[in-house]
Amino acid sequence: MELYRCEICGDPYLGEEKPKNCPFCGAHERYLVTQNDFIDSTGVVQDLTETSKENLEAALKLEVGNAEFYVCASRKAETDEMKNLFKALSKVESEHASVLCKALGTKKPPISTDYDECSTKDIDNLKESHIREDRAIHKYAKFLSEATEPRVIEIFSAIIAVESDHLSLSEERM
Ligand SMILES: [Fe+2]
Numbered sequence: 001m002e003l004y005r006c007e008i009c010g011d012p013y014l015g016e017e018k019p020k021n022c023p024f025c026g027a028h029e030r031y032l033v034t035q036n037d038f039i040d041s042t043g044v045v046q047d048l049t050e051t052s053k054e055n056l057e058a059a060l061k062l063e064v065g066n067a068e069f070y071v072c073a074s075r076k077a078e079t080d081e082m083k084n085l086f087k088a089l090s091k092v093e094s095e096h097a098s099v100l101c102k103a104l105g106t107k108k109p110p111i112s113t114d115y116d117e118c119s120t121k122d123i124d125n126l127k128e129s130h131i132r133e134d135r136a137i138h139k140y141a142k143f144l145s146e147a148t149e150p151r152v153i154e155i156f157s158a159i160i161a162v163e164s165d166h167l168s169l170s171e172e173r174m
């Protein structure tokens, strides 16, 4: 049994093998290291440019919004599979919000369970999921191109890859 850490969210994972994705934030295998190799860069990013600060804040809003949408979609899901898929997605997006808050040094806003603007049809929520993930990818690509801080570059690169994985989840089911 080995103790692994994720360089994106910092969370620990105990397992016989390194997972393909972080079980918490979905970051790809290359961001997962053993505890001995872990160098913690998950804290506040010092001397953020005004642009990066604004972009991290915009990304945080987007992640919280997507997490709340998935909570709603899970609550209204028509099947157990979809309930759990949307639940898993809400957890990942909430973890992304945590990563962004740590970089900004701000308190994490609550993921509200009051959001009710999702559909009662799974297929509509899958379509909405695709739109939301696609929007996130495009925004983060722009934010990535504007970033100069190594940690901000790392965060947006890692999260873009995760949101891209999410696109295939809806594509496979629509
Ligand atoms: Fe992670």
Ligand SMILES: [Fe+2]
Pocket (backbone or CB within 6 Å): 063, 092, 093, 096, 159, 163
């Ligand atoms: Fe996300």
